[in-house]
Amino acid sequence: xxxxxxxxxxxxxxxxxxxxxxxxxxxxxxxxxxxxxxxxxxxxxxxxxxxxxxxxxxxxxxxxxxxxxxxxxxxxxxxxxxxxxxxxxxxxxxxxxxxxxxxxxxxxxxxxxxx
Amino acid sequence: xxxxxxxxxxxxxxxxxxxxxxxxxxxxxxxxxxxxxxxxxxxxxxxxxxxxxxxxxxxxxxxxxxxxxxxxxxxxxxxxxxxxxxxxxxxxxxxxxxxxxxxxxxxxxxxxxxx
Numbered sequence: 695x696x697x698x699x700x701x702x703x704x705x706x707x708x709x710x711x712x713x714x715x716x717x718x719x720x721x722x723x724x725x726x727x728x729x730x731x732x733x734x735x736x737x738x739x740x741x742x743x744x745x746x747x748x749x750x751x752x753x754x755x756x757x758x759x760x761x762x763x764x765x766x767x768x769x770x771x772x773x774x775x776x777x778x779x780x781x782x783x784x785x786x787x788x789x790x791x792x793x794x795x796x797x798x799x800x801x802x803x804x805x806x807x808x809x
Numbered sequence: 810x811x812x813x814x815x816x817x818x819x820x821x822x823x824x825x826x827x828x829x830x831x832x833x834x835x836x837x838x839x840x841x842x843x844x845x846x847x848x849x850x851x852x853x854x855x856x857x858x859x860x861x862x863x864x865x866x867x868x869x870x871x872x873x874x875x876x877x878x879x880x881x882x883x884x885x886x887x888x889x890x891x892x893x894x895x896x897x898x899x900x901x902x903x904x905x906x907x908x909x910x911x912x913x914x915x916x917x918x919x920x921x922x923x924x
Contacts, residue, residue, distance in 0.1 A: 730915075737813065737900055737915035738852070784852060795907065796865055799852040 696721040698787050700800035707775050708808045715770040715803050717785030726788040727768040728797065729759055733781045741783075744768065755779070780807040811835045813916035815901050821922045822891055830886045830919045832901030841884045842902040842913060843876065845869070852900065858884065891923045 697720040707713055719725060726745050730738040742753025749761040759770045768785060782804050786797040814833045822828050834841050843855040856866040858876055875887045884903075888895055898920050902913040 735917065737815075737917045738902075739915070740912050743912070786852075796854045796857065796867075797913075798854075801851045 696725060696787050696789055696798050698785050698798050698800035700783075700785055700803050702803045703801070704804045704806060706806040706808060709777050710774050713770075713772045713775045713779070713805070715783050715785075715805070717768045717770065717800060718766050719768065719785075719787045720766065721787060721789065723789070724763065727759075727761060728786040728788070729753065729757070729768075729770045730784045730786060730799075731755075731781045732784065732802075738784065741770070775805075775807055777807045777809060780805055813901055813903055813914050815899075815916040815919050817919060818917070819920045819922070821924065824893055824923055825890050828888050828891055828921060830888075830899050830901075830921070832884045832886070832916055833882050834884055834901065834903030835905075835914055836882070838903035838905045838914075840864075840904045840907065840911075840913075841876075841878070842904075843886045844900040844902065844915075845897040846900065846918075847894075847897045855886070855899075888921075891921075893923050896921055896923045 699718045701716050728743045729741040731741050732738050741757050742751045742759055744751045744761045751759050757772050759768055761768050782802045784802045785800040788797045816831045841858040844852050846852045854867050856870045856876055857864045873889050877885050898918045900918045901916040904911040904913045
């Protein structure tokens with residue numbers, strides 16, 4: 695079965711600092727990969743997704759993620775964090791073609807931004 | 810921008826009571842989903858719905874749960890006899906196309922508290 699690991703429960707950064715949120719997945723083939731953000735009281739909003747092609751994916755709000763097959767990782771990055779980025783971030787994996795299309799989510803990483 | 814809406818935002822009920830959680834998906838979307846998130850845990854898939862029938866469901870979605878699209882706009886999740894462990898945030902989502910390649914748009918969630 696596919697699984698997703700987000701090893702960091704909380705991450706604290708200063709405003710303006712760079713950010714990297716880790717995500718590792720367990721699945722034999724190349725899955726489809728997603729990052730979602732959840733602000734307090736809001737639903738999940740898609741930041742970016744990877745299906746195939748260029749392994750560096752650009753998303754909304756200045757986020758990007760890089761798929762590394764050798765490390766089974768799909769880490770989310772942002773060069774300069776804004777206070778409004780404080781939220782919960784979820785990585786998700788879908789098996790893709792031929793498999794279940796239902797996403798498996800990680801436990802989430804809570805981002806705290808200090809002024 | 811069109812969005813998924815959910816009502817109520819918070820539902821408190823007594824154990825054993827029936828609850829109905831309501832969702833209005835984005836109007837031109839064809840695929841609908843329910844997820845839940847127990848406090849502090851990961852988002853879990855419950856069920857997907859397409860063409861007026863369940864297309865996939867998880868182990869969580871047992872006989873106590875049912876879904877319905879009673880009209881052209883609403884999508885509901887019913888829990889027949891609530892248990893304490895049903896307390897969670899319930900998210901509705903929808904997508905225009907099949908979910909393995911298309912983005913799922915999430916609603917803000919309904920927080921269900923079972924006393």
